[in-house]
Amino acid sequence: LGQEGDEEFGGGLGIYDVADPADPKQISKWRTHGRGVHRYDFDGRYAYISPTVEGYIGNIVMILDLADPKKPVEVGRWWIPGQWQAGGEAYPWDDWTPPRCHHPIRVGDRLYVSYWHHGFFILDISDMANPKAISGLNTSPNFPHPTHTCLPFPKPLKGRQVMIVADEDVAKLWPAAPAFTWVFDISNEHNPIPISTFQVAGVDPDGAPQPAMTGCHQPSERFVGTVVPFAWFAQGLRLVDFADPYSPQEVGYYEPDPPAGFERGSSNDVTIDDRGLIYLVDRQNGVDIIASNFI
Template sequence: IIAGDTAYGSWRDGGLTLLDVKDRAQPKLISHRHRSPPFGGGTHTALPLPDRDLLVVLDEAVLDNQEDGEKLIWLFDIREPSNPVSISTFPQPDETDYVAKGAHFGPHNLHENRPGSFVSSTLIFATYQNAGVRAYDISTPYRPVETGALVPAAPEKMMDTRPNRPQVIQSCDVFVDAQGIIYSTDYNGGMSVIEYLG
């Protein structure tokens, strides 16, 4: 995602990069952060919140039962782009044992504050695969708080035809429209349309 003249790159197991793209033909590395090891890697989405000098960074779970390690959503202070500092992590869903539930447990994607959609630098929406869709308040950046969650029902029919796949949801992508209606897709369960009530 690009904000101003900075591109925020998610390079999977290569970590997070901030690039100066003032000259779009000659990007220049500003900084690089790599958290794997000890964490599981898989940096998938970097969402800049330029009005607050914050960056939300999500690491994607891609294997069943956390076989690829624990994946987190991180909050970075980017006041000094050459030295992004992790200041907190978002709370993980813990109302049930999602690792034992089967399939992928962990973050997958963020609502990206695209033009014409819901835009907020304090309310963040994320998908958590078998743990559904999550909303977080980051008004206090050192202590993100979960403010809402919806775990859709298990799919009636599996689109994933691999043998012995668990029949559980896998909330993958999320988009929030300008009216605040949440659309989340699941490659087995289709699309969920959700109203956030706080």
């Protein structure tokens, strides 16, 4: 469980025994400097986290070995050159927003890393102690939304290796239209190329600025086949089929009623379970459990 807060809160990574779901027990807590861990991926042994670390500016990439969950051990770390202030690295972003790793996702011996207003990176972790950058790309400042999630498909689509790059509709660099999701061809991972985008129909009719949390937030990192569930803030749950990565199509949606006291919903997180049920969490209050023939 990633834990993030102010210095007094003591952020880090909490590890729990959930053998009895009604009575979770904390096994250990790996603490970090600063605000803590924002998000993470976990493969059953290694956790791929985005902590704040003493001596660094902003969140970085870190790999923890949880073979013994009572004693997490750091295996490796990676950061954008310039983040390690204590190491004497020159800081090149005085006229830009500070770098911040949102979170990594592991597929094979690669990490696909979203880095907020610094775009995304593909890392080679075949040597976990020494992650190496293969490539990166930043759609800012042309597009002012921060990069939230980099989600590769495990199998080729139309013969191409494809990755979703979802931008989040918050923290815009200037007033702008709602955030959307990109589709990148990463068949040549040294040269990622955008091949399409997806936006909910009718949300952005004219490119005019709209309030935050109108557009995209997060794709489910668990999905089946080519249909990916998205939490699309005020637009609720959107099911998007990427079978044709050049032309993603919405195949279903669910818009929850706004929580009491709020003008609209704010669908923040979505995932699925082994039965195919969809869990949609509202940022303000509540969770919806949804069944769909597409999952």
